[in-house]
Ligand code: BGC
């Protein structure tokens with residue numbers, strides 16, 4: 102059945118392709134000739150286009166608001182799946198490919214047969230697709246400090262995307278988050294500009310390969326330009342206890358020093374689409390920044406690709422829709438992520454051109470940029486999904502790389518009393534915590550749903566499953582109770598058992614964007630209570646923290662012998678267990694400074710105390726190993742400052 106469906110899709114694709122080539126069989130127009138450069142082809146095509154067709158190219162619509170036939174009618178240039186934008190008839194590779202190919206067929210049915218570019222947030226694997234491999238979120242990859250691995254992850258993600266016909270990824274995130282209360286902290290590689298630059302570049306290389314047109318390559322989208330990690334707490338349009346989409350209140354020198362360098366590097370490395378940020382700077386919303394978008398990005402930095410807006414981003418620049426559109430397009434946005442009412446956008450654009458508020462030159466510039474990228478990607482030559490890749494989605498080989506990434510992302514914060522590694526002597530293991538047996542929690546936001554969701558939302562190995570397999574094959578017994586109540590753990594004579602080691606897996610529930618803004622970064626009281634119970638019945642206690650950022654952990658740190666920051670590891674929970682059992686080393690290092698108390702935020706990174714209780718709990722770059730576990734000056738300070 103699966104094979105039959107694949108064959109059908111493939112044959113349909115071939116028929117469509119040949120139909121569409123046949124209609125021009127007599128004469129190959131310059132834009133159809135792959136031997137010409139993207140520039141030549143784009144110029145030729147642009148000259149053949151009506152205003153309607155041009156405005157269509159600038160329109161990016163979310164698939165839930167669009168049918169394939171609408172792509173034909175309105176000459177739509179781009180389609181996206183937002184967070185949770187899986188096909189309505191099933192979340193599997195075949196349904197995805199069918200859906201995306203149908204939009205593509207709609208585009209190829211227009212007179213000029215310009216393919217659509219279909220985009221998705223494959224920010225830690227092809228996350229909306231059930232069964233795809235989910236890698237650690239970028240915060241975990243930041244802890245690995247391993248650019249080669251990150252390049253490989255991006256390559257695999259591209260492969261899983263192409264299996265579904267998608268060649269455009271809204272990644273990597275180039276934010277340099279300065280305040281971890283931000284709900285998007287985990288989307289950034291770390292607080293340090295050089296780290297973000299190095300790792301995001303590796304990811305972009307992995308996505309785009311040697312050539313964008315080569316098989317296996319997809320277009321990356323560095324985002325969100327610029328300064329979206331620099332917003333000030335309380336300046337968010339969502340209110341005083343939010344930060345997302347707020348104001349990056351720094352002078353231009355600081356903006357250029359902290360937030361701009363990753364973009365420079367990305368453009369040098371061939372970035373061809375860049376997404377604008379929801380934040381504001383210098384009193385202007387980023388989508389209205391002619392200076393930063395046009396003068397700096399396209400002028401000074403020489404960016405020749407296209408700028409895509411964020412989700413309804415242009416709408417936010419002015420309460421009057423017409424004014425907003427005119428301002429955003431004139432500021433330099435080339436493609437508008439509408440994402441719903443595309444007819445209103447198209448009508449408004451026509452109106453603005455008629456009124457002379459948006460010039461034809463601006464439109465031609467935007468469209469030419471978009472077309473150049475489509476040609477450079479080889480979309481005219483391979484517009485459809487590659488069915489030969491279907492079986493690689495979520496494959497063992499892909500999961501193996503994710504598992505390695507999980508291992509390398511773990512940061513060991515404390516290891517006293519030989520709590521880790523777990524050894525053959527640890528014959529009774531108690532496990533507790535809501536996060537211990539939950540693929541959804543360990544994957545975080547941007548997984549299947551925009552906000553993510555707890556539960557068995559996709560295929561993978563939970564930390565508990567991995568622990569059980571590994572411990573049982575070592576002859577140990579594992580007892581799990583999320584609340585750390587182990588009445589059922591008794592020996593052969595019915596006496597209550599005590600654990601050699603208790604493992605508490607706790608942390609944050611999934612979130613995305615402003616939903617994750619958090620004023621306290623506190624651990625849940627119920628988790629702390631469970632941890633205290635676990636402590637009573639275990640000889641040593643290991644805490645595994647699953648979170649999108651550092652949290653205020655002092656209390657839990659005091660209750661534990663060993664403490665591991667595991668971030669949001671994704672579907673391959675076995676990677677955590679590989680390191681807990683010592684079959685692999687701890688190598689991860691903190692990508693963010695770890696706070697001691699919430700009143701330390703935001704950090705002034707230029708004047709961070711390094712001693713005393715005003716110092717952070719752990720410095721940037723901190724991470725113990727099995728060899729240097731005795732280097733516990735920071736733990737001693739933590740205990741002293743907590744009054745122990
Ligand atoms: C986010 C972007 C994302 C877009 C499409 C926006 O809300 O800010 O990062 O690419 O949605 O899902």
Ligand code: BGC
Pocket residue numbers: 182183184185186412551
């Ligand atoms: C979409 C996301 C998008 C968000 C922004 C959600 O409905 O699914 O992709 O980022 O809205 O508001």
